[in-house]
Amino acid sequence: MTPGDWDRCKQLFCDAMELCPEARIALLDRETRGDSQLRAQVLEMLRVSEDGASPLDVSAVERVLGNPRLAQPLMAGDPVGQYRVLRPIGQGGTSLVYLAEHSGLHSPRRFAIKVIASAFIVGRHERFDSECEILANLEHPNIARIIDKGVTETGWPYLVMDYIDGAPFHKYCIEHKLTPAEIVRLMLECCQAVKYIHAHLVLHCDLKPNNILIDTGGSPRILDFGIARLIEPDRETRGGQTTRSLRPLTPNYASPEQLAGTPLTVSTDIYSLGVVLYESLTKTLPFDYSDYPSPHVPKRNAEQDPDPPSKTRSNGGSPEDAGFARDLRGDLDRIVVKTLAFDPQQRYESIDELSDDLNRYLTGDAVKARRSTWSYRARRRLKRRRRELFELLGVCLAIALGFALGFWYAKGP
8 A cells, every 4th residue: 555545545534433334435435436445445444443342443454454654754863843863762552752852952851752653643633632732731740741742744743752761660669679568659659640630631541561660760750641532521422322433552451441442431540550550569460461462352351350469479489479478468459459340330439549548558547448347447456556556565564563563572571
């Protein structure tokens, strides 16, 4: 397929996605006269986009057209607006990322340029511009800023972001041998950033360790809002029905509703944070789809529950793993498993609720993810006030010893 053919195909596809099925056929009848191959390609793309079993946009389009992305949109030294490309530093399902520097700054400062190179964005600039405008207003110490946006000379949209020199969340936790409490404190910082994102009516939809980097100061930084979605029902519905569209995702960190192609809520981001926390605590994923080539990723069903983190970590077999697992058993197990519930209604309703339970775990209070019984609450109070209890027992023993000595002396030899 030539670049011109691809441009025509993607434009027809994007136009058709905005129409009802009958209007789509009329559009194709009108626009593809005499070009049966183009008609068949657009119809197949539409079929794949409506298939709940195949929500992975890039893979779905590639099955029909081959790889629609440019092999290398930018090269070292290329100008992109006011920036100069230094080298490629990453590649995702829908984008290529480059290290760049501002050509007009005297002091060296580096940025990350993300070129959106997939059918998910190209041809839908109105929505792209609208979402970028909202994301550009996100100002939070734990969020990598979007600084600039534009379109390359070859027609691919790009974003300019803060360049974060850091390690993925789970790798940082494992390599630095953080304790469960230290991992939870890092996750609480992430929760505050995600709470801020949700307050601005945005879902991240791709929270994973590679998008939560721990910077050189030890603070998490959330980045890559390339597939973020707005929390606006009118944008996602047509006539009261959810509009399915090509939806990119990372299977290992995607919620069941993402895999099924059903409507998303804040619970989707909560689920992904739960996967990141699980992997950081156990060194493994609750559900690993790495061996399944997309779009053949199996959907999780309601009967599938992950093993508690303590059980998974104890399978490591070392004394260190056994000790770590003991710290996970009970409250932290329940918190993590609740974030990974199949039914969104069974997860935490908000980031605030998740943060509250994580804080309760740190302070020794009874967590809400666990059934509240009298014995459980009593154990929590005793554990939280263990030091005071020991001090009280010490005082009581000292008083008793004093009385015993006084009685002995008073009695005489």
